[in-house]
Amino acid sequence: MDGIPLDESYTWAEARALGVTRRQISSDGVRLNRGLYVSRSAALDLPTRCRAWRRVLPADAAFGLHTASALYGCAASRAEDVHVVLTPRHVLPQHAGLRVHTRTLEDQDTSEIEGLAVTSGAQTFLDLAAALRPPALLALGDALARAGHLDLGALEDRLTRAARVRGVVRARRWAPYVDGRAASPRESELRYWLLASDLPDPQLQIPIRDRRGREVAHADLGYEQWKVALEYEGRQHAEHEQFDRDIDRYSLMSADGWLTLRFANRHLGRAGVVVDRTRRALQQRGWTPGPG
Incomplete structure (x- = not known):
């Protein structure tokens, strides 16, 4: 401010003590609160x-x-x-x-x-x-x-x-x-609905291996014992390169016997849909609910 060494933020008293005029404060400062300003040159x-x-x-x-x-x-x-x-x-x-x-x-x-x-x-x-x-x-x-x-x-x-x-x-x-292995907030919310249900607790970041034991893909969320995977798909999955990678990954998972359930944002507000579809997939793969 015309050679006066003010920080990105300042109080009215600090600015006046350095010789800044009322008009200069009014011109330069974004008022955050009474007597407290952020310079217009700084990102607010x-x-x-x-x-x-x-x-x-x-x-x-x-x-x-x-x-x-x-x-x-x-x-x-x-x-x-x-x-x-x-x-x-x-x-x-x-x-x-x-x-x-x-x-x-x-x-x-x-x-x-x-x-x-x-x-x-x-x-x-x-x-x-x-x-x-x-x-x-x-x-x-x-x-x-x-x-x-x-x-x-x-x-x-x-x-x-x-x-x-x-x-x-x-x-x-x-x-x-x-x-911390949860890849995104939406994936965490998807996992929450499973944890809050009577289904088994899902695993995170499960390696998918082929018949030779080589890791060919991974499941963000799922059940290794029953080879059921759950995927949350946000808007980034619609991008061309990501879409191609997903197709390749899902093909590899399917070839090795995995059943993949894919969910989007609209499903997260419908906990019953997430839990019911996962339950049916697990039962198809041999899971049975315990007593009680």
Whole structure:
């Protein structure tokens, strides 16, 4: 700004102290909150907004919940509000666009990403357990683990330390099924419906071998014992090269005796369809439900 060394974000007081005029602030700054601005030269993305908010937050603040999930790259933040976690205190910061949550956290319950303090993957999973439906919670856990932000031992430790925390029952219910091998959120949701049913628990990333024992393909999800595979097919599978690869893979799987069930986005809202078709396929291959 005309040679004045301002950061990508600044407060009104900081800018005025450096000699920036009111008109210059009005011209350069995007108002994030009263007295808090982001320069128009910076991208107004989530990390930038969080770095701006950090200027007016206590030193122990960590970004959490939906904001932490988005910063980890594991889910898009659909809300404009930024979620921040603070240790309990008598007076909490109150700003439009900022949602403050109180938690008593230990050192291992926070991490850092893009220079920002965020709740750890385990803490984020626990905090969002009360806000997300079980399919979305499992998908979040899988995504955090897949991206290297969630260690299953750390998750078990955090849930053991959690007492009567809101959402802890749901978190403990689905934490044992978190698996970083799940390739996509939709695949995680597909797996959820099978885990929640009376069917056997499906396996992930099953190698498909030919008669000579060579791996010729793999099933994202399925049952090796009964040679039943389940595939979620998003829009990327319609692309020419991916379509050709899928045809080749399905042919190899079929040649080696695998039955492949293919599901799309519209099936994920119809749990009964997913479970019923999988049940029929398993029964065709010799599976029988146990007693009770």
